[in-house]
Amino acid sequence: MDSGTATVSHGFMDGCYLKDDAYNGAATLVSFHLLRFGLFTVMLIVVGPFVFRIVAAFFDLERDFKSIVDHFDDVTGGLMYVYILFTLGNYSHTFGWVTVVFYFVGLLAYSALSWLPFMAVSIPTWRTWSAEAWLVNTIGLVLILVGAGFHIRWASQAEILQWYLPLFVLATASVWSPVIVKWLQHYCIDNCPDALGIERRTRWAALAIVIPRSGAARRKYQAEEEHQLAVLRERAEQYAATREPSATRQSRGSDNDCDDDSYRPLSMAIGTTPVATQRSSDTGTAMPNTNNNSTSRLNMPHEPPAQPHAITLTHTQKQEMIERKLRNLHYNNANSDGSMPLYRYQLHLHHWQIFYILAFFTRFDEFASRACAGVVLGIFTHGHAAYGLDPLMERKGER
Structure with missing residues (x-):
């Protein structure tokens, strides 16, 4: 554009305008100098x-x-x-x-x-x-x-x-629109406070879709169950250790020495062997443990947990996982498991x-x-x- 040519604005909604028009810029919405x-x-x-x-x-x-x-x-x-x-x-x-x-x-x-x-x-x-x-x-x-x-x-x-x-x-909408917003806020507080939890419902829908299909979620749930099983196993071993001295456990050679009904079901439930003997598969008689470390199984280190295997969560398990996650939404100013910070306002x-x-x-x-x-x-x-x-x-x- 030649230096002597003036830029002319043709309407109120035109773009950036830098020079005079018939109304000295009044007809142009945006201008900057x-x-x-x-x-x-x-x-x-x-x-x-x-x-x-x-x-x-x-x-x-x-x-x-x-x-x-x-x-x-x-x-x-x-x-x-x-x-x-x-x-x-x-x-x-x-x-x-x-x-x-x-x-x-x-x-x-x-x-x-x-x-x-x-x-x-x-x-x-x-x-x-x-x-x-x-x-x-x-x-x-x-x-x-x-x-x-x-x-x-x-x-x-x-x-x-x-x-x-x-x-x-x-x-002027910045002045009159807050009147409508304030009325809506107070109406929801008085009549439908749960309707303000749309973010919680959105997160619930996302979890309902992701968790059933997520292998990571299934493995995490299984890991939690295995951790609880390990805790039970450790408690059972500690219980067994308090029931009889370790020397007595090492000297026993038959199942008849372990007839304590209060201990047997607990150990069987978690998959431990409370005696340091092995039964012959052929004769059915008790054979002494010939392992160099002839100690009770209860005194041995924990065995590594079994490798995770594919599991299918039940409907109840899925709901429990969803509710547990919904109690920990990332709100900085509110406890998502409690009431939301709903306030009344004045103009x-x-x-x-x-x-x-x-x-x-x-x-x-x-x-x-x-x-x-x-x-x-x-x-x-x-x-x-x-x-x-x-x-x-x-x-x-x-x-």
Whole structure:
């Protein structure tokens, strides 16, 4: 492309736009300018918050204490918000000295309002507001609606109203959709808490499919059974050792010397030979053990277990294996064998969220629109600099 040829945008949904069009970028959804982005970012997450904290410390304004780690989290978290806002809000073309001036006007003016005793309120407590708080907030709402009317008019003139209003509804979904999510959470807790265990059901289905076909699972199950058998064998040998001295066991030469009914069934059940004699297959008489190590079989080391052989798990065994595994799901914050951490929530709409959304739609190359952009950006900065990027839904009983 020749250097003298200008790039022209043809619609609101066009791609990255770097030069002016008839609406100075207002008709383009995505735009980016590296230098302006850098200045925009420094203003919103470094200079603005620093100025507020100094002013708040001087006048002892309401704010949360923040450590170095808290400030670092605000900066790293704010980078994501600022990047999205810059690229979708047309600040590549509208960010300038007007926005900067009114940014600090909005930041300091809102700080002054929060200093007033009757303005120490939040939106969830609107039922307890004083008359003065209602007056100030009503004036603010009227100013927002008047500004919205001008921006809708400019959108109509730029022929993008068919995109402007639907995208505004989509952007505000971050405010109204949590109402639905909260209702669904409370409904499930009250009526069908088991329905929230879909991950457990998914894991159960996977185990039901894999375990019957898994040779490794069958071998593991068999190894567990053989281990239990080895434990029983060891207990039987220890029991036999306490019943009679080893010298007596070595001197016995016939089965008649081992008629203890309490010992014989246990040894037979686990496959041990409690006497140190061998019976002649021909004569049926007891023959002495001629092994050089003429000791009782009970005193000999354990024989190695038999090699695993293919087994088929019964339905009950499969279910036992599945339930045993389901009691050890990999949740870091909950015991899968107990109740899941299901909490009730309340909505807490913060002013940083409201004015952050509005900042996406002050995208027009008009002095008033740039001034409005500065004001809403300043109020957004006050919210995250004073309190942090708090979530919209909070657990009941927590701030």
